[in-house]
Amino acid sequence: MDHPKTGSVAGKAFKAAFPMTLPILAGFLFLGISYGFLMTSKGFPIIYPLAMSALIFAGSMEFVTVDLLLSTFNPLGALALTLMVNARHLFYGLAMLPRFRGTGWKKPYLIFGMCDETFALVSSNKEPPGVDRGWFMFFITLLNQAYWVGGATAGAVLGNLARFDARGLEFVLTSMFTVLFADQWLKTRTHFPAVIGLASSLICLLVFGADHFIIPSMVLIVVVFAIADRTLWKRQGNLYGSDRREVGA
Known part of the structure; x- marks a missing residue:
């Protein structure tokens, strides 16, 4: 009895959320493909970038994890590094507690899928009139993750199909942080x-x-x-x- 109504609510939320995520699509596809290329150039099979982009879903930490997987096993060091790199998410979570209240079963996924770009969209864009808040935030989060997973998987597939000299590709993370640093410095x-x-x-x-x-x-x-x-x-x-x-x- 409730399925048509639920589908209608979800559909309206999807239509409202999708246009807002298009700028993220462009950036995530490029970075995701670079990440997929990097993983395959280091000898990892396609399943690694696919699983890591879906389960870790923390762009900078995923790039760092490439070297962690190739270095000496040090779980405490990896834990400390992860906490330091992603410590900002503690503040994201505290800021989003009022927004996530009352979202039901969607709340665990909203917490898991909170990345920098999703936080920026969800915190600065209120759902349009007549659109369910929980579904609106859910689709923003889901679409952004889908872009990242899709880009990483595509990069891994292309990296296996097109063999090329990938030396220096790991510099993409350094260049990304350099651009972010310069942008923040100027602003x-x-x-x-x-x-x-x-x-x-x-x-x-x-x-x-x-x-x-x-x-x-x-x-x-x-x-x-x-x-x-x-x-x-x-x-x-x-x-x-x-x-x-x-x-x-």
């Missing part, structure tokens, strides 16, 4: 976080070497941010409490 007024990140990474690179600097640098960045944030709040509290004219200036 923000204060460059304090970027400088802290660069300085911490450089210090740890010199101290720990190129093979072991990532985790220490991320720990150092978190510590510096925590200290800086606490100091800033104290300073602002003192300013507001003692001399408001200085704040106004």
Whole structure:
């Protein structure tokens, strides 16, 4: 009895969600294909990029996992690195708790499928009038993941069919983060976080070497941010409490 009604609700939500995900489609297909090419160039069968893109679904971490799978078995190091790389998702989850409330069985998948791009779309776009919120967010999440899985699988298939020199392809992750860094640098007024990140990474690179600097640098960045944030709040509290004219200036 409820199936036609459910199908109608889901269909309206799909029609509203699909156009919003088209910009993500272009980016995810390109990066996904690059990831699939990278995996096959390292000797992994097609099932690896297919399964990893579907089950991990964390683009930057999937690129990093390629080297983790090829290096010495270190589960604690992999766990720490994963937590550091994806720590921002903790804040995504907290911010989305009100939006996910009342979505029923869709909620676990909405939590699992929360990536940067999906968070940006879901948090900044309210469902159109007459469209179910849960289904709307569900299809945005599902479509974005489908684009990424499809791109990674296509890249793996093409990588097996078209043999070519794939040396340097792993630089795609470095180039992606370089573009993101440059974009954030140009869009923000204060460059304090970027400088802290660069300085911490450089210090740890010199101290720990190129093979072991990532985790220490991320720990150092978190510590510096925590200290800086606490100091800033104290300073602002003192300013507001003692001399408001200085704040106004």
